[in-house]
Amino acid sequence: MANLDITIPALKLNDGASIPMLGYGVGTAWGKKDEGKIDQAIVDAVKMAIGLGYYHLDGAESYKNETELGQGIKESGVDRSKLFVTTKVWEPAQTGDIERALKESLKKLQLDYVDLYLIHSPFWAKSEQDLQNAWSEMEVLHKSGLAKSIGVSNYRPQDIEAVLKTAKVKPAVNQIEFHPYLQRVELLEFHKKHGIATTAYGPLSAVTKAAPGPVDDVMAGLTKKYAVSAGEISLRWCIDQDVVPITTSSKEQRLSDYLRAITFKLTPAEIKQINESGQQKHYRGFWGKKFGEDSRL
Ligand SMILES: NC(=O)C1=CN([C@@H]2O[C@H](COP(=O)(O)OP(=O)(O)OC[C@H]3O[C@@H](n4cnc5c(N)ncnc54)[C@H](O)[C@@H]3O)[C@@H](O)[C@H]2O)C=CC1
Numbered sequence: 001m002a003n004l005d006i007t008i009p010a011l012k013l014n015d016g017a018s019i020p021m022l023g024y025g026v027g028t029a030w031g032k033k034d035e036g037k038i039d040q041a042i043v044d045a046v047k048m049a050i051g052l053g054y055y056h057l058d059g060a061e062s063y064k065n066e067t068e069l070g071q072g073i074k075e076s077g078v079d080r081s082k083l084f085v086t087t088k089v090w091e092p093a094q095t096g097d098i099e100r101a102l103k104e105s106l107k108k109l110q111l112d113y114v115d116l117y118l119i120h121s122p123f124w125a126k127s128e129q130d131l132q133n134a135w136s137e138m139e140v141l142h143k144s145g146l147a148k149s150i151g152v153s154n155y156r157p158q159d160i161e162a163v164l165k166t167a168k169v170k171p172a173v174n175q176i177e178f179h180p181y182l183q184r185v186e187l188l189e190f191h192k193k194h195g196i197a198t199t200a201y202g203p204l205s206a207v208t209k210a211a212p213g214p215v216d217d218v219m220a221g222l223t224k225k226y227a228v229s230a231g232e233i234s235l236r237w238c239i240d241q242d243v244v245p246i247t248t249s250s251k252e253q254r255l256s257d258y259l260r261a262i263t264f265k266l267t268p269a270e271i272k273q274i275n276e277s278g279q280q281k282h283y284r285g286f287w288g289k290k291f292g293e294d295s296r297l
């Protein structure tokens with residue numbers, strides 16, 4: 001399957017690095033059970049995604065497939081410097097855990113550095129000080145060059161506020177669930193105010209697992225106008241709001257088609273139509289219990 005021979009545009013981060021505006025995740029479609037054995041299907045999927053032009057790869061310690069992600073990167077033959085590799089640390093329990101986790105991740109990934117290292121969630125922390133201590137460990141890893149950029153994931157404004165009280169380096173990114181049924185308006189405003197980039201997981205939710213719903217009619221009109229699928233409209237809806245979507249699929253055709261999201265642009269009026277119809281429904285696919293009363297934020 002030929003790719004479109006296009007380069008995915010990049011967004012500048014607050015530390016000067018650039019992140020490709022469409023990512024491929026190995027979390028949801030590829031969560032692995034038996035960590036002892038290499039899963040060739042995941043290696044092949046990573047190679048396939050890179051071959052199509054997905055140079056932004058999103059992994060995590062908790063997905064238990066960093067070995068496969070690293071092997072896929074190696075077998076792709078694409079120069080390391082061209083790739084943007086993210087991984088995430090799961091719940092750090094004590095001082096030193098984050099450094100240990102990153103070094104273990106790098107070993108599995110067969111890499112000398114990651115482009116972006118994220119704290120996977122704030123929900124393990126018992127106090128503001130826990131979040132601040134974890135962040136200062138991230139800053140040390142950033143300074144050492146093992147993580148070119150550092151950020152967070154699933155942080156709410158109050159979690160970022162806590163971090164910013166003592167941070168020397170601001171988080172470059174907050175990776176959050178984001179789609180028309182979870183628009184995070186206040187959080188995005190907060191990110192903008194502090195120069196934090198937003199990356200989005202679950203970007204297809206409104207047209208896949210949360211469908212049917214109130215955006216369907218708007219999507220139908222736009223798919224005709226742009227001759228793309230509702231998935232591609234969903235990805236573009238993120239990009240046009242400076243949000244970097246991270247998607248995934250094991251199907252080469254779908255992944256290839258999703259690259260069309262970088263070939264057109266929605267108008268401000270079309271984004272508004274999606275936003276207004278999307279606001280009529282609320283859906284959260286991940287971490288719902290942890291967000292509790294903050295579920296709509
Ligand atoms: N930081 C965090 O807490 C989280 C991070 N992530 C990251 O984001 C990545 C993407 O997250 P997703 O929620 O999976 O993104 P997504 O909203 O792009 O959904 C992708 C899923 O939808 C399915 N799909 C794609 N096209 C479809 C279609 N036309 N019809 C029906 N199903 C279709 C795919 O098979 C795949 O399972 C993950 O792989 C992971 O790397 C995901 C969840 C939480």
Ligand SMILES: O=CCc1c[nH]c2ccccc12
Binds near residue numbers: 027028060062063286
């Ligand atoms: O990051 C997304 C949610 C998540 C957290 N841990 C795992 C493990 C395997 C798949 C998804 C996830």
